[in-house]
Amino acid sequence: MIDTEFFNQLNRFSLMVRKRVSSVYAGSRRAVLQGKGIEIVGYREYMPGDDIRTIDWRVYGRTEKLYIRKFEEEKNVTTHILLDSSKSMDYSSSSDGTTKFDYAAMLACGFGYLVARENEKFAISTFDEEIDITPPKRGRGYLLHTIDRLNELQLHGTTRFDHCTSQYSKMIRSKSLVVVISDFLTDLDSIRAGLYRLAPNDLIVISVYDPAEYDLSIEGDVKLYDMETNDIRKTYISPKLRQDYKTQLDLHFGGIRETCMHIGADFFSFGTDLSIFDAFFKTVKAR
Amino acid sequence: MAFANPLALLALLSLIPIVILYLIKPKPKEINIPSLMFIMDAERRENRYQTMLNKIVRDPLMLMQLLFLILLSLAMAAPYFLATETVRADHTAIILDASASMQAEDPNRFDLARQAAEKFVSGKTSIILAKNKQIVALQRGGRADAKDTLRRVQPGATIANIGDAIILAKSMIEGGEGGGEKGAIIVISDFANVDLGAISASKMLANAAGIDVVYKQVGNDADNIGITYGRLERNGDKYEYFCNIKNYMDDTKTVPVEVFRNGKNILGESVTIPAHSSELFALTDLEPGATVVALQHGDALSVDDRAYIAIPEIAKRKILFVSENANPPAKIAIGSLPDTECSVVKPPVLPVFGDYDIVVIGNITKDSLLPGTFNDLASFVGSGGDLVILASDGIGKIETGGLLPVGMRASESAGSAVLNRGIPTQFTKDIAFDDITVTRHLKTEPLNNSIVNADDGSSMLVYQQSGAGVVLYSGFGEGDSRWNDFHTRVDYPIFWRQVVDWMSGVLGTDEYNVKTGRTYPLGGEHDVETPSGAIRTDNLLFDDCGGYQIGNMDIAANLYDPMESDLSVSIMSEEARTLEPDLVKAEVEKELWSYLILLVMFLAGFELYYLRARGEL
Structure with a gap:
């Protein structure tokens, strides 16, 4: 269940977006990048491969040459929040029953809150094997609607990160702020591919984990059920195996961190025992 | 495959509690986990043998512990199988010189002999320890028994009678089942202080019986002061x-x-x-x-x-001398003995016999003693006292109630006599009875158990057990020149010392200080403390130097x-020093326990490695 009490604590934060914009909401600097937008900044001769919708037919009528319109890039910032809703996010070892998904959803809503407060567009899309794309919108009403939607969401399935980011990246029309919140318990290659796909955007990658799943506080003969695939594994958890498991986890998240560094994305890793406020503080402080 | 110690297989019962323990082990906990893929990755990183083991068996530790117990139990049962192998002979009799010189160190001769003997062990092996008496340490044993026996045997502190040992080995080979087996005798010795003539003669006897006898000489010259x-x-x-x-x-x-x-x-x-x-x-x-x-x-x-x-x-021995004479020579001889207190009492009034260890009845007449005196003496002897009755004129007329060990022919006395020795005893040792001149003696009924008798068959010296005591009759009297000259001879006091020592259970110093190799019949099983530990035997062999204790008696045994x-070794021949066994095909027992123990040790090591690999050590 998403607790929205912490929204009040977020009032002192504002999300700095690393995008040079000229909109009234985002500052006074003018964009120099050209792309999809409304304001026409000039023309150039048509080259094969250009979008034919951008051809100015009136100029063609006058000059009998094909010219295309060049637009100033859209000034407003859209924040896309991708929230992992696979079954593995349903794990909780805490006494209050806060799952990784609850924690991740609160982070997502926190970002939504900050963005909505700036009257910017945002979208919180959940993904597991497929992505449930929701269009970016403005306003706190939309945030509340999203919170209701997330509260009612049933978690299921595995994580197909590459596939989902591939789907989602098609609907990002201009460079945006993309926040990915997941436990990243899936194939590292798939995660890398997805992150590289989102790299053109201002990217924040947040890994959420449960302390118990990292420490693996079990030992002896166990029958383990995988939450996503329902695979069963009978094994003996020895101190050596636990150490190897931690090493594997460290290597995995080290790989994600390294990829993030490579593409210039911010990477954060939060345990569900860390307060949401502290998690936000660390995220915002780093920017 | 057979087992030398099949009872040890009962140890396999120890598997039952282990299996029960694992059967009642709680089921594994069922846990939902989001990160199973990483556990599987970690498992893949573990030792591939360990993973394989985990695949084969659900609980490798249980399997290892079961295997450990099974192998250990099997090893304790000493399994073996029979195989045809090249060995020396069908039946090899190994004679090990176990004399004192084989205890020589630098290097230890007996260890060398043991090592040499191991090479000659065959399918059927007998091992004889050659001391002054032969000791059969192993008779027709298997290879394992032979090696075990060789590890156990120790040299003694006696001489070695190798000639007799060869004869014994020959009879052991000849006494074998079927009698057609090829036998060989190996003599392993330093060949110092041995009777080479006797050895050669014994070897010839064995050779005549078709048994090969070879010598293996061990040891080198060594320094000694002894x-x-x-x-x-x-x-x-x-x-x-x-x-x-x-x-x-x-x-x-x-x-x-x-x-x-x-x-x-x-x-x-x-x-x-x-x-x-x-x-x-x-x-x-x-x-x-x-x-x-x-x-x-x-x-x-x-x-x-x-x-x-x-x-x-x-302890001081109290002797009562009853005689009509005040100071007879016998009393003088007894009174001069060390550790002795002798009182002469003139009959008829006599003290209580129970206050004395030995009572000597000397010269008395028919009327000397009160009636019933011999009844009292009979009680005294029956309860463990010792009585000496010396010949005197009146003795034949007195009713002794059967105490007298010899029957008197009335009171007949005879003249001179030549003495003959009968049964040898401890108290007549070294006494020259043949030299005694007898001019008069009492005629007695002839006896078979006389120690000394006269040529007319009369007993001069005889004893009998009566109850717990002993009654000795001496026909020499208490020392009267009219009867004989025994009391004037130099061995008279020695005779009395030996009689008193014998009666009071005291032996000569030679009986307490013996040379090793001597045997000592104990007349029944007794516990004996020897220098090498306590034993129970009826015939003690002094084969170690040191103190022996038989009941309250301490005996010292020395090599002397x-x-x-003399530890110098005369080289017999180059062949005897470099002798190696001839090989023939024979059926031998192949032991498996040592391999099983190695497996157990390997398994124990592997279990430790496995626990360490799991991070539990």
């Missing part, structure tokens, strides 16, 4: 001991000698002995108890570096053999 002779002598109440210390080395040596009495050092001296010479070492005024003379120097043979001396504690102490 006590090669010792003698304890009684001098009144005191004892004197003297011994020879011999130096077998090529130069003069000064040997520190220490004397311990009852474990306490009472004397320390040095004796300088020229090369290949002996020096006398004497001790005087020795008192009863255990005394040890120790040569404090290092040499190759330690068994002759100590001489053990045992002197018994003798200059030939055995």
Whole structure:
């Protein structure tokens, strides 16, 4: 269940977006990048491969040459929040029953809150094997609607990160702020591919984990059920195996961190025992 | 496959609690986990053998523990199988010289003999220890038994009678089942202080029976200084001991000698002995108890570096002499004995016999004693007292109630007689009865058990057991020149000393100080403390130097053999020194326990490795 009490604590934060914009909401600097937008900044001769919708037919009528319109890039910032809703996010070892998904959803809503407060567009899309794309919108009403939607969401399935980011990246029309919140318990290659796909955007990658799943506080003969695939594994958890498991986890998240560094994305890793406020503080402080 | 110790298979029952323990083990916990893929990755990273093991068996530790117990139980059961192998012969009799010289160190001759013997072990092996008596350590045993026996046997402190050992080995081979087997006798010895003539004769006998006899000589010349002779002598109440210390080395040596009495050092001296010479070492005024003379120097043979001396504690013996004469020669002889208190009482009034150890009835007449005196004497003897009845004129007329060991022919007396020895006894040892001139003696009924008798068949000396005591009849009387001249002879007091010692259970010093190799019949099973531990036997062999304790009696045994102490080895032949076994095909027992133990050790190591790999160690 998403607790929205912490929204009040977020009032002192504002999300700095690393995008040079000229909109009234985002500052006074003018964009120099050209792309999809409304304001026409000039023309150039048509080259094969250009979008034919951008051809100015009136100029063609006058000059009998094909010219295309060049637009100033859209000034407003859209924040896309991708929230992992696979079954593995349903794990909780805490006494209050806060799952990784609850924690991740609160982070997502926190970002939504900050963005909505700036009257910017945002979208919180959940993904597991497929992505449930929701269009970016403005306003706190939309945030509340999203919170209701997330509260009612049933978690299921595995994580197909590459596939989902591939789907989602098609609907990002201009460079945006993309926040990915997941436990990243899936194939590292798939995660890398997805992150590289989102790299053109201002990217924040947040890994959420449960302390118990990292420490693996079990030992002896166990029958383990995988939450996503329902695979069963009978094994003996020895101190050596636990150490190897931690090493594997460290290597995995080290790989994600390294990829993030490579593409210039911010990477954060939060345990569900860390307060949401502290998690936000660390995220915002780093920017 | 068979088992030498099948009872050990009962140890397999220990598997039951292990299996039960694992059966009642709680089921594994069922846990939902989001990160199973990483556990599987971690498992893949673990040792591939361990993963394989985990795949094969659900609980490798249980399997290892079960295997451990099974292998250990099997190893304890000593499994073996019969295989055809090249060995020396069908039946090999190994004669190991177990004499004192084989105890020589640098290197230990007996260890060399043991190692040499192992090479000759065949499918059927007998092992004989050649001491002065032969000891069969193993009769027709298997390879495992032979090796085990070779590990156990130890040399003694006696000489070796190898000739007799060869004869014994020959009869053991000939006595084998079927009789058609190929037999061989291996004699392993240093061949020092052995009777080569007897050995050669025995070998010829064995060869004649188709049995091959070969010699294997072990050991090299070694230095030694040892006590090669010792003698304890009684001098009144005191004892004197003297011994020879011999130096077998090529130069003069000064040997520190220490004397311990009852474990306490009472004397320390040095004796300088020229090369290949002996020096006398004497001790005087020795008192009863255990005394040890120790040569404090290092040499190759330690068994002759100590001489053990045992002197018994003798309680004062009270003797009542009943005689009409005041001071007869017999009384004088008895009264002069050490540790003896002799009272002469003139009949008829006599003291209570129970206050005395020995009662001697000397010269009496028919009327000397009160009626019933012999009844009292019978009670005295029946309850353990000893009685000596000396011949006198009146003895034949007195009713002794059967106490007299010999029947008198009325009161007949005969004239001169020539004495003959009958049964030898301890108390007549070294007494020259043949030299005694007898001019008169009492005629008795002839007896088979006479110790000394006259040529007319009359018993001159005879004894009989009566109840718990002994009654001795002496036809020599209490010492009257009209009867014989025994009381005037030098061995008269010796005779009485021996009689009194015998009756009071005291033996001569030689009986307490024996040479090794002597056997001592105990007349029934007794517990004996020997230098090498407690044993129960009816015939004690003194084969170790040191103190032996039989009941309350302490006996010292010493080597005292200059030939055995001589550690120089005469090389027999090059062949005897380099002898190797001839090989023939034979069925032998192949033991498996050692392989099983290796497997157990490997398994234990692997289990430790496995636990360590799991991070539990």
